[in-house]
Amino acid sequence: MVLVLRPGRPDDAQECGRICFEAFDGIARAHGYASDMPGAEPAAQMFRMVLDHPGFYVVVAEQDGRIVGSNCLDERSPVAGVGPITVDPAVQNGGIGRRLMLDVMRRTAERGAPGIRLLQSGYHCRSFALYAGLGFEFRETVACLQGPPIGGAVPGREVRAATDADLAACNDLCRRVHGADRGGELADALKAGTARVTEHDGRITGYATDLSFFAHAVGESTDDVRALIAAAPSFGGPGILVPARDSALLQWCLGNGLKVRQLMSLMTIGLYSEPAGAYLPSILY
Numbered sequence: 606m607v608l609v610l611r612p613g614r615p616d617d618a619q620e621c622g623r624i625c626f627e628a629f630d631g632i633a634r635a636h637g638y639a640s641d642m643p644g645a646e647p648a649a650q651m652f653r654m655v656l657d658h659p660g661f662y663v664v665v666a667e668q669d670g671r672i673v674g675s676n677c678l679d680e681r682s683p684v685a686g687v688g689p690i691t692v693d694p695a696v697q698n699g700g701i702g703r704r705l706m707l708d709v710m711r712r713t714a715e716r717g718a719p720g721i722r723l724l725q726s727g728y729h730c731r732s733f734a735l736y737a738g739l740g741f742e743f744r745e746t747v748a749c750l751q752g753p754p755i756g757g758a759v760p761g762r763e764v765r766a767a768t769d770a771d772l773a774a775c776n777d778l779c780r781r782v783h784g785a786d787r788g789g790e791l792a793d794a795l796k797a798g799t800a801r802v803t804e805h806d807g808r809i810t811g812y813a814t815d816l817s818f819f820a821h822a823v824g825e826s827t828d829d830v831r832a833l834i835a836a837a838p839s840f841g842g843p844g845i846l847v848p849a850r851d852s853a854l855l856q857w858c859l860g861n862g863l864k865v866r867q868l869m870s871l872m873t874i875g876l877y878s879e880p881a882g883a884y885l886p887s888i889l890y
Contacts (some may be wrong), residue, residue, distance in 0.1 A: 606668045608701060610708050613663030613675060615656050621665065621675045621691075622649025628691040636728040638867055641818070641843050641888070660789055664708045666692070666701050676705035678712060679889050681789025684876060685713045686889030687723040702732075706739055710874070719785065720875030722890030724846070727868040741872040747886060748855060749818070751844030752863035755835045762832035767791075767800035767812060775802065775812040779823045782882035787821060790814055790887075801836065803829045813885070817841025822885040827854045830883040834858065843867075846886050854883065 613621070625648040630640040642648045652675075655661040660681035666674040674692035678685050687709055692701045713721050724747060725732045737743070758764075767775070772795065776786035794800040794814035803811035803824060811829030813822035816837035824830040831854060834845065843866055847855050859865075871886060 608673075608704060609667045610664055610704060611667065613652075613656050613665045615653065617663075617665055617672060617675070618652040618656055619649050620672045621652045621663075622646065624672065624674060624693045625652070625689055625691040627694055628697070629689070631694050632729055633726075638726075638728060639843075641726075660793075662709065662712055664705060664712075666705055668696065674701045674705055676709050678709045679790075680716070680718070681793065682787040683718065683785045684720045684722055684787075684890065685709075685716075685718045686887070687721060688889055698731075702735055703739070706735065710739065718875070720873060720877060722871065722873045722877075724869045724871055724886060724888055724890065727870055733870060733872075736872050739874075741874050742877075744871045744873055744877065746849040747846045747869045747871055748849050749844050749866045749869060750847055750858050750863040751840055751866050752861075754838055754840075755858075755861045755863075757835050759828050759832035759835060761805055762810075762828060763804045764801055764832050764836040765804065766798070767795060767802045769795055771800075771802050771809060771812070774809045775800075775823075778809065778812065778825070778882075782823050782825070782880050782884060784878035785876060787814075787823075790821065794820070801833055803832045805829065811883075813837075814887075815841060816845055816885075818843045818846070818888050820885075821887040821890075824883040827851060827883045830854060830885060831857060834885075846888065848880075848884070848886070851883060 626642045626645040629642045633640040662678040676690040776788045779786045799815040811824030813833045814820040
């Protein structure tokens with residue numbers, strides 16, 4: 606059967622959502638984990654959002670006119686983030702995932718993006734092998750944590766809602782920590798009203814687009830990120846993503862009632878600098 610790749614369209618959302626849910630649910634249950642996607646309709650809603658957003662590129666795979674998979678690329682910021690990539694369980698292991706990955710890699714090369722990043726579930730060995738075989742390098746293990754809000758405050762840190770006036774300072778902070786900003790994502794979070802900042806000694810030392818699976822946070826120190834987590838009323842989706850190497854932050858989260866749902870691998874191609882501060886990645890990177 607001939608495989609055709611084409612740009613995603615708004616009317617693809619329902620079918621892409623169904624495939625996305627069934628693919629994630631199937632592989633998770635096979636390994637004894639809960640799915641990252643709660644259902645087909647929430648997955649379809651996610652696709653409606655990205656297919657309508659100019660900052661996302663979506664490629665759809667078709668066989669005989671039927672959608673069999675898709676891949677998404679977050680292009681809102683200089684470094685691109687991959688995901689979700691999913692293939693219909695009925696046709697998995699036939700090379701479709703590889704074709705979908707090669708397509709977004711071609712796209713980033715054509716756009717001159719300095720790098721690509723993604724996170725993959727540690728229990729899914731096939732996807733790890735796919736990405737490694739395509740040139741992605743393993744960078745670190747990340748723990749997905751979920752649980753009740755922690756509450757409280759970190760001495761010397763004040764957390765408040767972010768405003769448009771904070772955008773430049775937050776982007777500068779992200780560049781100092783990661784070598785590139787995530788200004789497009791932050792701008793969207795400001796519009797949605799979910800962004801928060803940490804202030805210390807009268808200046809911004811941390812920010813979060815939200816405290817959730819699809820959000821990220823950056824701080825000069827672990828205390829800056831800890832303050833953002835402590836102030837969060839809840840943790841959206843499967844939970845927040847905490848780098849396992851940040852032992853102080855991970856142990857503090859565990860000591861405050863959060864539990865590890867799964868371990869994930871951060872993988873990259875191109876621009877990558879060892880973080881010069883504390884951070885929480887999103888599921889995209």
